[in-house]
Amino acid sequence: MGLQISLSAITDNWRSLAALAPDARPGAVVKADAYGLGAAQIAPALYAAGARDFFVALAGEGRAIRPLLGDDARIFVLSGPLPGNDLTGLIPVLNSAEQFFRDRVTRPKGAFAIQLDTGMNRLGMERAEWAAVRSEALSAVTEAGEGPALVMSHLANADEPEHPSNAAQLAEFRAMTEGVSAPRSLAATGGILLGADYHFDLIRPGIGLYGGLPFAEARAAVRLSLPVIQTRTVAAGESVGYGFHWTAERPSRVATVAAGYADGILRALSGKALRLWAGERACPVIGRVSMDLLTVDVTDLPDIPKSLTLLDERQGVDAVAELAGTIGYEILTSLGPRYPREWV
Ligand SMILES: *Cc1c(COP(=O)(O)O)cnc(C)c1O
Secondary structure, eight states: OEEEEOHHHHHHHHHHHHHHSTTSEEOEEOHHHHHTTOHHHHHHHHHHHTOOEEEESSHHHHHHHGGGSOTTOEEEETTOOOTTOOOTTOEEEEOSHHHHHHHHHHSTTOOOEEEBOSSOOSSSBOHHHHHHHHHHHHHOOOTTSOOOSEEEOOOSSTTSTTOHHHHHHHHHHHHHTTTOOSOEEOOOHHHHHTOGGGTOSEEOOOGGGGTOTTOTTOOOOEEEEEEEEEEEEEOTTOEESGGGOEEOSSSEEEEEEEOOGGGTOOGGGTTSOOEEEETTEEEEEESOOOSSEEEEEOTTOSSOOSEEEEESSSSOHHHHHHHHTSOHHHHHHHOOTTSOEEEO
16 A cells, blocks of 8 residues: 555666666766655665765755765765755756856865756856866866866757757767866766767666656556545446536446545546556546545446555556656656655
8 A cells, every 4th residue: 555666676777777878877866855756765775786876956855865875975966056055975066157166166175066058958057158167177176186076968858869959969068078088977868768879977867767758668666556445336327526527327336545636646637547456457537636535436346445556567657647748757756745655
């Protein structure tokens, strides 16, 4: 019952992605609480599997996992230093000339990484900015006697292998980092799948670790089973739930289960082909998804089980995302805190 998170699926996925880029160091992106699945459990499991390079979005996320990892783990903060951040033991990714020069004043010997914008226009230094910073950045020496920990960029369309921007960003990254001896990184999950040209020195897989597309070979990392609270008989012509969104066409048995849009089962899934599983049998979700509850047509089940399964390898986060008109990333990060969680 509840949300079961398979640490072995996640570490297997990490090893599989690492094997696709044998010449690169395999990092692990654990931002947003490891895509909603629990960074406090997942980051140490990946560390035990051999990961040493972790990526979070915000310094606070890095602070939370710092004590859980060995001293040789590096934790990169993708959004860079923000006002009030304590960056002790973390490596900020500096995204602009302004961030770079301010950081050299506030932490002259602190470890840092540089992000370049190669076309996504979201984060990172553009050509002119980089030209102004480059020689100082590349000759900076940290406490450990090193230069920049990483020079990185991010792809905008890596999940579409045919998109011309992939090759364009690759060419721009090469041009901007020519002669740079610091380690370079360009590929997240999608970029890893684009092939060796995109791998450079370090890869940064996120979604693929957690079983999501575009890593189609991933092992499913989550299983979500919901308790049945009540069942009732509904006569033909009677309706169920808010707005009477569903009306029985035959005498029906309806189960009410404990999860709703407050738990990440998006209301946009109402009236779509979402199913809950009782063993091998699929039962359609009917009526509107409400805040705390879902209603399910269980008429064809011989027995009503204590729980019904919403997510597993048969209906994964991407299948649910497709029904809701979103992406697996959003389904994962929306899974709420009310489910009992178990890491297996
Ligand atoms: C989120 C993120 C990643 C991981 O992306 P996935 O598509 O989940 O593999 C890598 N790099 C950066 C800069 C990111 O923001």
